[in-house]
Amino acid sequence: MTPVKSAFRTVHLWLGLATGLIIVFVCLTGSVLAFEQEIEQAWHRERYFVAPTTTPRLPLAQLAEAVKAHKPKAKIGGFKLYADPARTVEVSLVGGPGGPGAKDGERGGTSERGAGRMSGEQRGEGAGKGGKGEGGKGNKGDGGGPRIFVNPYTAAITGELNPRDNFFKTVEQLHRGLAAGKIGKLVMGVSATVFLFILGTGLVLWWPTARKALTPRLKVKWGSGWKRLNHDFHISLGFYASVFLFIMALTGVGMSFDWVGAGINKLTHSPLKRPEPPTSTAPAVAGTAPFTADAVLALARQQAPDAESYTVQMPKEPTGSIRVAVLRPGAITENATDEVYLDQYSGQVISSQTYAQRPVGQRIRGLFKPVHTGAIFGLSTKILAFVIGLLGATFPITGTIMWLNRRRKSRRKTQQQAVALNAVG
Template identity: 75%
Template structure:
């Protein structure tokens, strides 16, 4: 063996032995996350699906009343509606259920807030409250992942769009898949765990690179045996072929997964992409609404939905995010058919009083750096192409979990073989 290959084998071996258990753990938890949405829908079908009715869907104001009856002190942040007639409406809340307070916040004060909120949702603002929008979340520009903070972070309540019955609720920060994701990305250890997983993903890139160098045959006649598994051979030979041959086929996909994992772990990767693509480091602040005329009432969520459907009648989803401040704007995110990811939405900002478009940005108009960073997670989990790429991610994740095991077995077999040679030479 040449000195170069010996060096690469040494690096490949000890990096693999040192991080093998962590790689197995990351690959297995990644397999769970590949079909997160499908598993969630299978486990809780009543939360996400309803039987479509012959009657038209109820207005959002009526759905908001149902949510308020369930969560009296919660504030409605946004509505997400699906074109699929079997899907429930997702109502995101900003802030959770809290007990009553004394003083101005208790008793009549709470009742007055609820009355104001109901009036705003129905389009009838009480006198002296024209500038306020109780029960709404602050409209902010989406973050790195393409979602606004209030759109994904608060409690979600699911409502039947035909009967206004609440079918379930979900705290995105406190469910099974969020725990698995936290384990996968940072071992539930905060910034330290995230750093450990980022370093582990970087080491995995070196393991894959050195593995390809070791795989590459020196002679053309040795190429065919390294591309196929010799079924029916001894278990040692099968273990060798699983590691060498299947490792070659999976290496490209594992390299992409590890590379996107590094990108999600270290902020400097995103900053570097922004600089290379001349993209802004921060997203611009959303536009503000003009000062309303005396007695002007804010636009209702139903009126905003009508405008959104006029602009994109065949969209898959519509998300209406309401403003909190009197000067805030209404954000409407539309996911069109054939979008590359669920975050590839077209965004429109409306004046909350006149309904005029005061800002817009299609997915294609987003800065290149933002679009690249937004692809990290869907590429990493296999969601980029729907269930075929998710299935591919599942298979590659399972294979990735076997390689540290088969590699360790190869190393142990090689050690036993070398010890036998030493004993024979000594004899």
């Protein structure tokens, strides 16, 4: 082995030993999160699905009354409706898990179509400094408040989701920061950066010096002894998985450090902060009734009748505007929505922005999470992310076993040489 490769092996080895347990943990929890939506819906199917009927869906006002009867002190923040007739309507409540009036710092949660959670990060705003949530002035973050699920045909309450008590929220907190706040997030960010170096040095070590050595490095020699299989699993499968693991680690770094998002904004000449939502004009006549959620939904359906989902976020202040997010068919991710802001009194469009019109930096940051979890192209990439995550968890183990085998072999060779020298002497 050349001195250069020997140096790379040393770096690869000690970085792997130092971060091996964290890499195993991150890869395993990441594999679980790849199927968050599917597992969540399977565990609580009654929460997300109903039997469609021939009767039309009830007005949102009636569903809101059912939610208020279920939680008299709750204040409704918005609605999410799906084109799928078998899906329930998700009603978001104002405030964090503590209920109305919870502090902004208590509001959290990441967006997932199956779990009905929404946040600025899901829409590509949380991967850099200055990213706003779904609100801003007049529309303060709707992010992590409880979600009530309602049967759109009967107004029956089918379930409730509190993000803080959700199993996958806990797994995500462990995956992204060991549930240890900023320090844990920093540890995971550094670990992801180290993992990039491990993958890079691994590729250098994998690269054969002779062409005839290439084929053995591309195949697992099935039927061999366990040591050979362990070697092939680490070398051959590691090569195939390295590209995908590199992408996952890179996006993990992007979600861990604010400077990554800031750098992307600077390189793409994108604004550092998301503009504040527009405000509504005070009505000329005092006591004018605000525009209703049903009227907003009717307008959204008129403009995008083939949309997969509609999210209507109602204003929380008298000067706030109504936000409507529409997910078009074939959207690249679930956060690739078109957004419209309406005056809450007149229903007039104040501003609008399609996904394609978003700043490039915001769109890039918005891809971090779906690429990281494999949700970027649906079920096929989720399966790929799941498999790659499991493989990633094995590499620190197989690498450690290889190192121990080499040490044992080296020790045995040293002992044999010592015996031979004693015999000669």
